[in-house]
Amino acid sequence: MTRMNDPASGAPRTELFPEIEPHASGRMPLDARHAMYWEVSGNPDGIPVVFLHGGPGSGASPSHRRFFDPARYRIVIFDQRGSGRSTPLGAIEDNTTPLLIADIERLRRHLGVERWLIFGGSWGSTLALAYGEAHPERCLGFVLRGIFLCRPSEIEWFLYGMRSVFPDVWRNFAEYIPAAERDDLLAAYRRRLEDPDPAVHLPAARTWSLYEGACSTLMPSEDAMRHFGDDGVALGLARIEAHYFAHDIFLPRDSLLANVGRIRHLPCVIVQGRYDMVCPAVSAFDLKAAWPEAELIVVPDAGHSAWEPGIRAHLVAAVARFAEKPR
DSSP: OEEOSOOOTTOSOOSOOOOOOOSEEEEEEOSSSOEEEEEEEEOTTSEEEEEEOSTTTTOOOGGGGGGSOTTTEEEEEEOOTTSTTSBSTTOOTTOOHHHHHHHHHHHHHHHTOSOEEEEEETHHHHHHHHHHHHOGGGEEEEEEESOOOOOHHHHHHHHTGGGGTOHHHHHHHHHTSOGGGGGGHHHHHHHHHTOSOHHHHHHHHHHHHHHHHHTSSSSOOHHHHHHHHSHHHHHHHHHHHHHHHHTGGGSOTTHHHHTGGGTTTSOEEEEEETTOSSSOTHHHHHHHHHOTTSEEEEETTOOSOTTSHHHHHHHHHHHHHHHHSOO
């Protein structure tokens, strides 16, 4: 089913829930280098849901708890390796998709969760698919947003293609790099982002992150630019994103679509902004073609961000509808 309309009158709630605080949190050692921040809020006996943030590298925020009814959901949020409140920030050593999948499983076991709903947008949709295909027996279903499959065409679009819609923003991104290096922006940025000197890596990270932020919303957003301009967000996002892009997300090429049959029996809602410039809609439609049972909702007046009003409303409604399903 493909829907292209707004939530119907009488549909489940579409507004974010009030702010809440976690009732449990911790820092889980993952190996000799990495420690992962996690938290749980909402109903301890509710439906388990795990929130997978974007980037890779951007980290989660307290606002992400608000997509879920705290009376009905046990809300699990964590920061992936090198991201947000996990340490060390921006670390790319021992940072791969298979390790992230293993981290999710470690957290699931630690919390005593048998199966959970998987909620992820942008890179979070990528990781949701990768986790689900590795552990389908641990998934209740999926709510996905802004589909990113990390195919070469999608990375090329991010690095060069967005120029066709945001030429001024792209110019700031590209011209940060000397002209002699611009034929390979990814390699040029990686050299700077992975330099140990903050005077080298932080300006590069801010430039990369602000480029992504400026292209993420349908209309210019000061809030988005403040978020993407924060040094901690920028460093985790830019360094880890470039690291994953350069390594095809450490998974066999096209494996996410090739293995979707492992999770096709599970319910899935895909919410996609029609004018998403960071993760163009073609990827959501390709996923829908491989997963015909999934529901694809195309929001006609939205870009990439989860905070776009139409996307936000459909995500909240999808989670609310899932709570009504028999299990």
